[in-house]
Amino acid sequence: MLENAYVMVLIILVINIVYVSFFTIRMILTMKGQRYTAAFISTIEVVIYVIGLGLVLDNLNEIQNLIAYAVGYGIGVIVGMKIEEMLALGYITVNVITKEYDRDLPKRLRDEGYGVTTWPSQGREGDRLSMQILTPRRYEMKLYQTIQELDPKAFIIAFEPKTIHGGFWVKAVKKGKLES
Structure with a gap:
């Protein structure tokens, strides 16, 4: 499955969208003083981050993976902000x-x-x-x-x-x- 370049790009893109969304929510929870929820989310966030980064580093010769990682990061920021708006904490x-x-x-x-x-x-x-x-x-x-x-x-x-x-x-x- 990971041999297919399109599937690899899609996986990296989705992983980074999820990772950065978690990162954004964790930062907001940290600023709002919800330390235990933020700590729990950061545990999941790190696992997702390591998996995504590992896929990119294992295939550094494939520029499309690096591009998918960067684009996923940008989309993740937007998705994380939208989730925060829906939660409307505080x-x-x-x-x-x-x-x-x-x-x-x-x-x-x-x-x-x-x-x-x-x-x-x-x-x-x-x-x-x-x-x-x-x-x-x-x-x-x-x-x-x-x-x-x-x-x-x-x-x-x-x-x-x-x-x-x-x-x-x-x-x-x-x-x-x-x-x-």
Whole structure:
């Protein structure tokens, strides 16, 4: 089976796609502090890596194998990122500054289940309402859509918090209040 050059290229390509996808997921889990899951995935990742690299090194005179390895690596990065997007691990904090000083906007977001903290602020053109909203990443796009529906001119910036501690909202998330 490994004598056929096309089969060898396909095997190397698939192995590297799987390896790099595992690598990407492991790195994300490591950054999110999920060390035991990351360690388990890295064990599988290394086995896949050694098999793929071994196939390439055993056949270095076949340039198509090296090309398949490189292309598989690139595709693996994309696949790993897509998997991470689907998993949507962790939380995001979204800062919203609205031109419309509408006190109903925070209430409507809270009614949707989001944790919203507000404060008055000043912009170049006058009074603004600033909001900080915490949500699981899996609801990120839904939150943006909701904000855009309520205030299409809102300024939105998001980031991932490293640590979350305290607050009433954490209990609500555990109960699945945002599920819809």
